[in-house]
Amino acid sequence: xxxxxxxxxxxxxxxxxxxxxxxxxxxxxxxxxxxxxxxxxxxxxxxxxxxxxxxxxxxxxxxxxxxxxxxxxxxxxxxxxxxxxxxxxxxxxxxxxxxxxxxxxxx
Amino acid sequence: xxxxxxxxxxxxxxxxxxxxxxxxxxxxxxxxxxxxxxxxxxxxxxxxxxxxxxxxxxxxxxxxxxxxxxxxxxxxxxxxxxxxxxxxxxxxxxxxxxxxxxxxxxxxxxxxxxxxxxx
Numbered sequence: 158x159x160x161x162x163x164x165x166x167x168x169x170x171x172x173x174x175x176x177x178x179x180x181x182x183x184x185x186x187x188x189x190x191x192x193x194x195x196x197x198x199x200x201x202x203x204x205x206x207x208x209x210x211x212x213x214x215x216x217x218x219x220x221x222x223x224x225x226x227x228x229x230x231x232x233x234x235x236x237x238x239x240x241x242x243x244x245x246x247x248x249x250x251x252x253x254x255x256x257x258x259x260x261x262x263x264x
Numbered sequence: 265x266x267x268x269x270x271x272x273x274x275x276x277x278x279x280x281x282x283x284x285x286x287x288x289x290x291x292x293x294x295x296x297x298x299x300x301x302x303x304x305x306x307x308x309x310x311x312x313x314x315x316x317x318x319x320x321x322x323x324x325x326x327x328x329x330x331x332x333x334x335x336x337x338x339x340x341x342x343x344x345x346x347x348x349x350x351x352x353x354x355x356x357x358x359x360x361x362x363x364x365x366x367x368x369x370x371x372x373x374x375x376x377x378x379x380x381x382x383x
């Protein structure tokens with residue numbers, strides 16, 4: 158099975174900051190990587206798929222990059238609603254595993 | 265627009281089973297990829313398994329293999345997840361999620377169903 162490792166586990170930041178979250182796969186997943194945001198008490202929502210393609214309606218302050226085993230989510234100019242937990246998920250190979258999550262909290 | 269509406273919260277005894285439903289509207293149910301995802305309170309997301317309703321033949325993650333059944337009824341557009349031999353550590357929110365782009369990215373999510381296992 159493919160293991161997905163996110164870093165950091167927790168990140169403290171302020172409104173307006175730029176933050177970077179990394180996701181590493183234990184073997185190549187090509188570009189089969191999605192990023193989700195989960196606000197407290199809510200279901201996750203899809204932000205980015207195919208490693209770098211923003212879903213409709215997702216603000217341009219979100220961007221994704223990478224391929225193979227190394228992927229990055231960048232949020233420029235953090236907004237109040239962005240304080241949440243972010244998960245990567247590989248959907249290239251069964252079973253379709255998640256990273257452990259990165260909590261972005263207010264500094 | 266695709267919507268997924270799940271059944272309500274459940275309280276179950278250890279050793280029993282629970283069956284959670286997920287009713288879909290919009291899109292093409294039979295060719296979508298429906299997944300079930302578990303989230304223990306305060307923890308991360310676990311992909312449990314999934315199926316494409318028109319094809320049948322669910323796939324299961326190793327952790328849940330043998331204890332979970334995922335099915336779907338293409339006439340009612342409802343997917344089901346049944347978890348057997350419940351333990352207290354199965355207490356979690358169970359989400360259904362769906363992808364409509366011929367792969368297993370999770371574009372649409374249900375609201376989640378809290379299953380509490382307690383004696």
